[in-house]
Amino acid sequence: MPRFSFLEWPVVRQLRDGDILGRGTAVTSQHTRDKKPRTVEADHVAHSVCPYCAVGCGQLVYSKDGKVTQIEGDPDSPISRGRLCPKGAASEQLVNSPRRVTTVRYRRPHGTEWEDLDLETALDMIADRFLEARRRHWEETDEKGRTLRRTMGIASLGGATIDNEENYLAKKLFTAAGAVQMENQARI
Known part of the structure; x- marks a missing residue:
């Protein structure tokens, strides 16, 4: 020294x-x-959108050797004009946290331990349960014989982190499946 x-x-x-x-x-x-700023040594900059709320603030994601090194507000974004809230500014931790879960976790009914499942198995389980709930709770008509064609066994609670296009597709999927209970966290 x-x-x-x-x-x-x-x-x-x-x-x-x-x-x-x-x-x-x-x-x-x-x-x-x-x-030196962490952004100086980045070998790639990607434009992205903050994943936390429905505002859609623009982000610049800096990476080096395939690892995210810094996330900052995008000054070219007409929504946030380079600003991020504290959560958005800390979103680099979402990607690089050593506690981040990167596998499908499942706890069996009445189980006390979590286990890892492969994605294919998890998607098959979700689809099977979705179809079974729809089949079991299907209402073709009401007590007066009026056509309903709906199920009360399926509901959708959407998150505010998906964009308009994804919300549109989710609404179409659940409507086509006969669900009438569709909600979003932004309204609750």
């Missing part, structure tokens, strides 16, 4: 360098001057 020099004391640097108000380089340490 280099020996401290009185000439490098910030007040002396202010007077020596003419930075009397202490708003320039005189008040920054060498350690601070040596720092």
Whole structure:
């Protein structure tokens, strides 16, 4: 560690360098001057949208060697104009967290432990349960003989992180399946 020099004391640097108000380089340490933004070393920048709410703030996702290194607001976004809320600004942690679950987790009925399932098995289980609930709770007509063609055994609670196109497709899917209970977290 280099020996401290009185000439490098910030007040002396202010007077020596003419930075009397202490708003320039005189008040920054060498350690601070040596720092570089994480975005400088990125080898790729992708335009994205924040995954947390329905606002749709634009993000610039910086990566190096295939790993996300920084996420910042996109100044070209007409929605957020380069700004992100605290959650959006911290979304890099969503990608790089060592606690991030990257497998399908399943806990059997009355089970106490979680187990990993492959995606194909999980999707088959969801489809089977969806179709069984639809079949079991199908209502063709009401008590007066009026046509219903609906099921009360399926409901949809959408998240605010999907965009209009995905919401449109989800609405079409559940309507085609006969579901009448469709809601979104933004309304609740």
